[in-house]
Amino acid sequence: MATVKVTDLAHQDAQKMLSIINNQMPQLINQLNSTGQQMSDPNNWDGPLAQKFRGEVWPQAKADLEKMKNSLAQLQQSVQKILTNISHAGGA
Template identity: 50%
Template structure:
């Protein structure tokens, strides 16, 4: 999605009034939301790895 959004943000790929709106507000807002979601998923993955490591270290995996 990031690659396509960047591609559509280029005036030589797509231009006009809707493209200008996409470049100025739609894509920046969407990109920020995607980046935030990715960071939150990465954080969650790290927490889950830590939890499972703690469970197995405590003998819960036997």
């Protein structure tokens, strides 16, 4: 039989992580997307570097941000499961 140890700190940290995932990260990702879209508009920024940003840098960054959103959704599920397990173990 495995020993289960759950401290108040573990519970607090899991709640903090979930709060960051749910509240802060989506807002930051949305801000990055919005800013990247604005920078991609040739009416706002144009020239050789702007064209490189629009054609190479931003499409990759945008794809990476989408992957991050998917990874955060998976992490959210894992942390929620951890919180549930902590509560069942008597940690909160």
